[in-house]
Amino acid sequence: xxxxxxxxxxxxxxxGKNCTLQCNYTVSPFSNLRWYKQDTGRGxxxxxxxxxxxxxxxxxxxxxxxxxxxxxxxxxxxxxxxxDSASYICxxxxxxxxxxxxxxxxxxSVSS
Amino acid sequence: NAxxxxxxxxxxxxxxxSMTLQCTQDMNHNYMYWYRQDPGMGLxxxxxxxxxxxxxxxxxxxxxxxxxxTTEDFPLRLELAAxxxxxxxxxxxxxxxxxxxxxxxxxxxx
Numbered sequence: 001x002x003x004x005x006x007x008x009x010x011x012x013x014x015x016g017k018n019c020t021l022q023c024n025y026t027v028s029p030f031s032n033l034r035w036y037k038q039d040t041g042r043g044x045x046x047x048x049x050x051x052x053x054x055x056x057x058x059x060x061x062x063x064x065x066x067x068x069x070x071x072x073x074x075x076x077x078x079x080x081x082x083x084d085s086a087s088y089i090c091x092x093x094x095x096x097x098x099x100x101x102x103x104x105x106x107x108x109s110v111s112s
Numbered sequence: 113n114a115x116x117x118x119x120x121x122x123x124x125x126x127x128x129x130s131m132t133l134q135c136t137q138d139m140n141h142n143y144m145y146w147y148r149q150d151p152g153m154g155l156x157x158x159x160x161x162x163x164x165x166x167x168x169x170x171x172x173x174x175x176x177x178x179x180x181x182t183t184e185d186f187p188l189r190l191e192l193a194a195x196x197x198x199x200x201x202x203x204x205x206x207x208x209x210x211x212x213x214x215x216x217x218x219x220x221x222x
Contacts, residue, residue: 004154034209041215041216042215042216043116043202043204043213043214043215043216044155044202044211044213045213046210046211046212049209049210089154089155093209099157099160099170099171100155100157100211101154102154102155102156103154104152104153104154105154
């Protein structure tokens with residue numbers, strides 16, 4: 001069964017600190033992997049998209065990595081800000097169809 | 113550029129009532145989607161459309177219907193609301209690999 005598992009479920013860090021969120025997937029064959037940021041009460045917003053041939057992609061303070069061999073991805077946030085408090089969702093698109101498979105997300109809280 | 117607009121933002125329904133969740137996009141995207149997000153769960157695809165006049169079921173279509181008469185609009189219809197349909201509903205459209213989401217409709221069925 002195609003699944004996307006994220007860890008940790010929630011995370012609290014101090015402003016200015018770095019953090020790394022994990023995503024493991026069992027989707028195969030896989031087309032691309034995305035990371036979304038979802039603020040409370042809002043729709044998800046795309047942060048990065050990586051195909052199987054890409055190992056890393058950055059978007060400002062956000063850096064995503066992908067290991068297609070181990071089916072793992074991570075999202076690293078550098079120098080966190082209060083506005084980074086949100087849910088971060090890992091999403092995988094299977095080559096088999098048009099549907100995206102969403103993880104449950106990691107809830108990040110950045111405190112001052 | 114408004115992007116993806118959903119209405120209403122909130123709604124409370126009684127069991128058995130019907131309603132339509134509206135979704136419109138102004139980006140001329142062919143692909144549009146409806147998802148539901150239950151607390152602590154990942155988004156689940158209800159229906160999607162690859163263009164005007166073409167719709168298809170997603171992972172959780174039971175209890176819902178859609179239509180796509182224009183490129184811009186993709187309404188979601190609940191015919192007989194049930195408590196299990198209490199959720200937050202997101203509409204999205206996509207161009208190539210990027211999906212753009214609306215702000216969501218929070219629906220409670222009591």
